[in-house]
Amino acid sequence: GAGVSQSPRYKVAKRGQDVALRCDPISGHVSLFWYQQALGQGPEFLTYFQNEAQLDKSGLPSDRFFAERPEGSVSTLKIQRTQQEDSAVYLCASSLAAGLNTEAFFGQGTRLTVV
């Protein structure tokens, strides 16, 4: 594809429901990031993968959040037992390599609304 693709674009979940958000990075990109953007805020780092290895998950807000990238390409962010405070836009970004000053390309995001 031409860029980072995320699906679904919009998701409405009832409180307590589990959700899975998908990210298709640009082909060949080694690094993959997830960010959470609450309304009126800038994106905040959640987790980082280099190929299939999750090198940093320090930004995940609770153990209800789980991310994986099993084959070093597509990634899934899973949120269990969603809460209203999980409502946000979830952004995925990928970059060619884990190198100095390499550009991160962002997807259009998944807007999650928990009701």
Next chain:
Amino acid sequence: AQRVTQPEKLLSVFKGAPVELKCNYSYSGSPELFWYVQYSRQRLQLLLRHISRESIKGFTADLNKGETSFHLKKPFAQEEDSAMYYCALNAPPNRGSNYKLTFGKGTLLTVNP
């Protein structure tokens, strides 16, 4: 811990006027600074980075380590510059790693005709 502050949530100027979007950062080492832009209904995209010292779409930004600032400037604003602008800092634990951007809250720039 690193932090990025964009003091203006909203900035409105007229076409042809100069514009400056402010960004201050907090980090003890030597960070990499970026400006990202999000046009209406489009995805977040890189505008420029301090290490390239380039001008993109007429915008420039100079890293001032003494003032810990990275303000974005354009001498003559255009209507198509209307967008949300985010300043971001990359402070990897190990040099050579594109890692964990820290974003400011953003400034919505409106350029009026």
